[in-house]
Amino acid sequence: MTTLLTVANLTYKRNLKTILEDLNLTLExxxxxxxxxxxxxxxxxxxxxxxxAATSYHGTxxxxxxxxxxxxxxxxSFSEQVAGVNDNRRLVNIADFYDHVYPDFDMANFRxxxxxxxxxxxxxxxxxxxxxxxxxxxxxxxxxxxxxxLLDEPFNGIDSMSRKKIVSSIIEWKPEMATILVSDHxxxxxxxxxxxxxxxxxxxxxDQKKADEIRENNGQSIEDYYESFYAEGETDND
Amino acid sequence: xxxxxxxxIYYQIKQYIYxxxxxxxxxxxxxxxxxxxxxxxxxxxxxxxxxxLSELINEGILESKRGxxxxxxxxxxxxxxxxxxxxxEQLALMYDxxxxxxxxxxxxxxxxxxxxxxxKEQAQA
Amino acid sequence: xxxxxxxxxxxxxxxxxxMYQMTGFGLIALVVFTIYGLFNGGSLSIMSHxxxxxxxxxxIVLFILLARDQEHVWTSNKYRLIPVSDTKLYLANVxxxxxxxxYFYILELxxxxxxxxxxxxxxxxxxxxxxxxxxxxxxxxxxxxxxGWVFISTIHFVIVSVSAFLPAFRQRLIRVVLAIVIFIVVLxxxxxxxxxxxxxxxxxxSSSLLGVSASTQLTTALLLGTLYFVISTVVLSALNVYxxxxxxxxxxxxx
Numbered sequence: 001m002t003t004l005l006t007v008a009n010l011t012y013k014r015n016l017k018t019i020l021e022d023l024n025l026t027l028e029x030x031x032x033x034x035x036x037x038x039x040x041x042x043x044x045x046x047x048x049x050x051x052x053a054a055t056s057y058h059g060t061x062x063x064x065x066x067x068x069x070x071x072x073x074x075x076x077s078f079s080e081q082v083a084g085v086n087d088n089r090r091l092v093n094i095a096d097f098y099d100h101v102y103p104d105f106d107m108a109n110f111r112x113x114x115x116x117x118x119x120x121x122x123x124x125x126x127x128x129x130x131x132x133x134x135x136x137x138x139x140x141x142x143x144x145x146x147x148x149x150l151l152d153e154p155f156n157g158i159d160s161m162s163r164k165k166i167v168s169s170i171i172e173w174k175p176e177m178a179t180i181l182v183s184d185h186x187x188x189x190x191x192x193x194x195x196x197x198x199x200x201x202x203x204x205x206x207d208q209k210k211a212d213e214i215r216e217n218n219g220q221s222i223e224d225y226y227e228s229f230y231a232e233g234e235t236d237n238d
Numbered sequence: 239x240x241x242x243x244x245x246x247i248y249y250q251i252k253q254y255i256y257x258x259x260x261x262x263x264x265x266x267x268x269x270x271x272x273x274x275x276x277x278x279x280x281x282x283x284x285x286x287x288x289x290x291l292s293e294l295i296n297e298g299i300l301e302s303k304r305g306x307x308x309x310x311x312x313x314x315x316x317x318x319x320x321x322x323x324x325x326x327e328q329l330a331l332m333y334d335x336x337x338x339x340x341x342x343x344x345x346x347x348x349x350x351x352x353x354x355x356x357x358k359e360q361a362q363a
Numbered sequence: 364x365x366x367x368x369x370x371x372x373x374x375x376x377x378x379x380x381x382m383y384q385m386t387g388f389g390l391i392a393l394v395v396f397t398i399y400g401l402f403n404g405g406s407l408s409i410m411s412h413x414x415x416x417x418x419x420x421x422x423i424v425l426f427i428l429l430a431r432d433q434e435h436v437w438t439s440n441k442y443r444l445i446p447v448s449d450t451k452l453y454l455a456n457v458x459x460x461x462x463x464x465x466y467f468y469i470l471e472l473x474x475x476x477x478x479x480x481x482x483x484x485x486x487x488x489x490x491x492x493x494x495x496x497x498x499x500x501x502x503x504x505x506x507x508x509x510x511g512w513v514f515i516s517t518i519h520f521v522i523v524s525v526s527a528f529l530p531a532f533r534q535r536l537i538r539v540v541l542a543i544v545i546f547i548v549v550l551x552x553x554x555x556x557x558x559x560x561x562x563x564x565x566x567x568x569s570s571s572l573l574g575v576s577a578s579t580q581l582t583t584a585l586l587l588g589t590l591y592f593v594i595s596t597v598v599l600s601a602l603n604v605y606x607x608x609x610x611x612x613x614x615x616x617x618x
Contacts (some may be wrong), residue, residue, distance in 0.1 A: 013533075014527055015526075015527065015528075015529065015530055015531040016529070016530050016531075017530075017531065026578070030285065030587060031285070032283055032285075044615070048612075048613070048615070051444060052443075052444065053440050053443055053612060053613045054612045054613070055608070055609065055610075055612060056527070056609065056610055056612070068448070069448075069449075070446050070447055070448045071364070071446070072364060073399060073444055073445065073447075074364050074446035075448035078440070078444055080440040080444070080613075081440055081441060081444040082440075082441065083439065083440040083441060083443030083613070084435070084439025084440050084613075085441055086444065096378070097373065097441075100369060100372075100373040101365050101369065101370060101373055102365065102443045102446070103364065105447075110492070164281070167281060167320055168278055168281065171274070171277050171278055171281070171282075171283065171284065172274065172278055174284070188243075191243050192241055192243075192247055192281055192282050192283070193281065193282060193283045194283065195283055195285055195286075211247075212246040212247070212248065215244060215246045215247075216246050217245070219244060220244065221243035221244045222243060223243065224244075
């Protein structure tokens, strides 16, 4: 199987602080991978770098054979693409914007996703609850026919019904060969749908393992495995 | 369905399908739901379902018909085998536990007979 | 990849929403002030004067709002994750700002002509023979506004780029100080560039301008001014695109 994403020796500094250092990550096609780590460990930054929202890094980020940042953006669907929407328009009108500027955006899929998730197309963006906001973010992200989806903390601070609906959408709408990288600091939400996990700690990825290997070889639950990294020493985040 | 997160999910799904076949929720020749549908029903990854199904196909429990889906085998011998195997696994588990308690095989039979009688009474009461 | 045309049209439509809102407010103000004027014994002809004042205020407000919209694009993921090169995004955004303004200008002209319909004859009289100056005057104004928007972007980009290398501690204070320093520095550089250019250009043109009429001289001066601003805009834009590619990252806080 050819590799979808290769991140090698990635280092990123900002405001005189090291945020990521010498980070390596490989993703295969057709996977759902959990990116686990405490708040502030660098999960969002890693996704921003892969998506091309942050640019001043050292190291290699290669996505298939896509070289330029613009080519990369064409096949990565990052949940943060909704960040910056700050008006009171209806959801369907905001989706129209994405339909216009992303050639791979599928409006029909968006309508189905919104219905599945229980979002009203006539709801106004500024009036969405936290749960519905997250649902909308996921709906926009999954409405694109991308090769790599980056979902940053889609379950953060939402109720369990919304969480279940989002998990179902991920299972149902992931295109056949696409890979989804989903970050979370509370792995139990998504343990059952993960093919593999990568743990972020101390500015880097400390381990990357297949979910079934963790269960089969270590006899551990994903949660125990994840927590074992943070139990060893003090957590380094701010 | 609730999964035990310490045991590989594909393995638990296999057990689940075994059970469905043994209790005849899935009869011989029945078509299984589509892979994605199963994934949604069980809230697991499509790849996990695929792994479970392909192992079941290798075991001969399921038959994959190209373009039409997966069907429970109609081969009676395989299904009888399966039932024996699953029952045996449970018995093996019990046997090992009791053996750990240093209970002799003859006593195990006695304990089991007593226990079954007790459960019957409880059920009637 | 997203096509340039599609991106331009989408951005233009977004900016037009701001413009329609402003024009709407302007029309309400126009009606309110006209009614007020009529009750105080004025005639309907005051509309032409009121519309001119309203138009001037709107122009200033719209300039600021369009600058805000333009700067929002540079640091927001909503736009920066669109699959186009930074150069194309930059050009599309600036061009969309200009197009929205031109569109606004045309709309306002139509409104002003309607408001001043009673005095239309005098308007055409003024226009006679002065069209070259009027037109080049408008061009100069547009070039000046364009320069203004691009200049604001430059300051924004330099602040973002420099503050990435300063400690996160007291970022707000640092940014304010930076803004002032950079504003002065960039203004001086631009000033110097323009002086340099005007010297070059006046040397080129002064000989050819001898003996032509005053109105032609005015037109030429206006066009020259336009040229200064256009060249400055191009130079600053090259710098902007460079900074944008290298250092200007999207903001991490949800806007």
